[in-house]
Amino acid sequence: MPLHYWIETSGCQMNERDSETLAGICEALGMRPCAVPEQADVAILNTCAVREKPQQRVVSRLGDLNKLRTDRPGMILVVAGCVAQIAAEELAERHADIIVGPRCYDEFEQALREQLPGGVMVEGDARPVAEGLPVARNDTLKAFVNIIYGCNNYCSYCIVPYARGREQSRLPEDIVAEIEQVVCAGARDVTLLGQNVNSYGQDLPGDTDFPAILRMADAVEGLDRLRFTTSHPKDMTPDLIQTMAELPSACEHLHLPIQAGADHVLKVMGRGYTYEHFRSLVQAAREAIPGLAITTDVMVGFPGESKAEFDQTLRAFEELRFDQAFMFKYNDRPGTRAEKMNPKTPNDEKQRRLLALVALQNEIARDINRDLVGQSFEVLVEERDHKSAGYMRGRTRTNKRMIFPGDDSMIGEMVTVRADEAFLWGFTTKHSPREDADAEA
Secondary structure, eight states, rough: OOEEEEEOOOSHHHHHHHHHHHHHHHHHHTTOOSSSSGGOOOEEEOOOOOHHHHHHHHHHHHHHHHHTTTTTTOOOOEEEEHHHHHHHHHHHHHHHHHEEOOOOOOGHHHHHHHTTOOOOOOSSOSOOOOOOOOOOOSSSEEEEOEEEESOOOOOHHHHHHHHHOSSHHHHHHHHHHHHHHHHTOOOOEEEEEETTTTOOOOSSSSSSHHHHHHHHTTTTTOOEEEEEOOOOOOOHHHHHHHHHHHOOTBOSEEOOOOOOOOHHHHHTTOOOHHHHHHHHHHHHHHHSTTOOEEEEEEEETTTOOHHHHHHHHHHHHHHHHHHHHEEEEEOOTTGGGGOOOSSSOOOOHHHHHHHHHHHHHHHHHHHHHHHHTTOOOEEEEEEEEHHHHHHHHEEESSSSSSEEEOGGGGOOOOEEEOOEEOOOSSOOOOOOOHHHHHHHO
C-alpha cells in the first residue's frame, strides 16, 4: 500500500507555494495526498510566524498530531516554514521528527528517506534556496511563482527577516522557465511572489529589476493574467507603474501596504516612507492605470501610537479609499524591536480603534463596488459556487469575486459578466454570461 501525506498550511501565499514544493517532494517519493491527518503516514505543518498566536497554535496542533501516534505509531511529524526556522529547539522538545526551515526544502527528501529524528535545520540566512525541486500544484488555472526570497527591511514589528533570511533573487531564466511551465500546464493567471518584489534583482549582477521581470513574464505565450505581491512602498518606482500600465497581461490590481497613516508611527515602524510619499504613489498609479483596484495592510495600536495619530490613519483611509484592507491589532512579537517599545496601547483601546477602522473601510469598499454595478467585467471562471446551486464563481482582473449562473463546462474560460449587485468582496449577477453573449451576437 502506498504511503500518504497530509499538509496543513498557515500564513501567506509564499507558504502556499512552499506547500506545493513539500507536496511535490512527497509525491516524488511515491506518496499520495490524504484529506485528514488520521490517514497520514507523514503529517506536515507548514507554519507562519508573523504573529505570536499562530506560533502558539503550531505547538497545540503538534500536540494533537502526537496523540494520533497512539493509533499510527509510525507516523512522521514534520514542522516546516517560519516557525521551524525560529523555534527548532522547542519543536524538537515537542517531538517533531523533522524540522525544516524555508531555505532547507532541498534536504527534506533525504530526511524523509532516512526518517531522521530531529530532522533538518540549517541555520543562517545566507544559504541559497535550491532550484528545481518537485512541485505538486493545487490549482491548474492559477499559479504562484516565487521571484525573490527573504527580506532585508527589518521593520521593527516583523519577524519575517529572521525566519526567511535576507533577500535572494531567483535568476530571470529560472523564473521565466517556471512561468512557461505552468502556462503550458494550463495556468491562465500567474502571481509573482516575494516579501518585497520591488527589490528584485538588487542582489544580482547586471541591471535586471522587477519591471524587467514583468516584461519577460508578459512575453510568455499563453499568459492571460499577471499579478504580484507584495510591493513595498519605499521601493516602488515610476517605471514599475508605467510597466503595469503598458503590459496587456498585468492586472489592474495593486497591493500596497500602508501600515499606518501617521509619519511618526511609520518612522518608528521602520517603514522608510512618509504618508505623503505613499499618497503620491497611489495617485500616480491611479492616473496611469484606469480602473485600478488598490488593497492594503494596516496595523492599529502600535506602541506609542496616540489617538491623534490613529485619527491620521482614519483620514488616510478616507482620502485614499482602498478597495480592500487587511486590518490588524498590533501585538508584541518576541524577537522584534517593537517588543521592547513603550508605551503599549491597552488592548481595549486597540480593539476600539480596529472596530472604527473596519467600519470605515467596509463602508468605503461597499461604496466603491456599488458604483461599479451595471458595468461588465472579464472573469476567469474558477469553480462552482459553494453556496448557490447552478452558480459559478471567478475573479475579475481587479481581483474581486464574481458569482454568476453557469455550469462546470465553463471552468477555465474567460467570460464577460455584468455586475448586478455589490458586496464587500465583489459582485453577483443573475445573468448568464453565455446568454448575454448570445444576445449581443
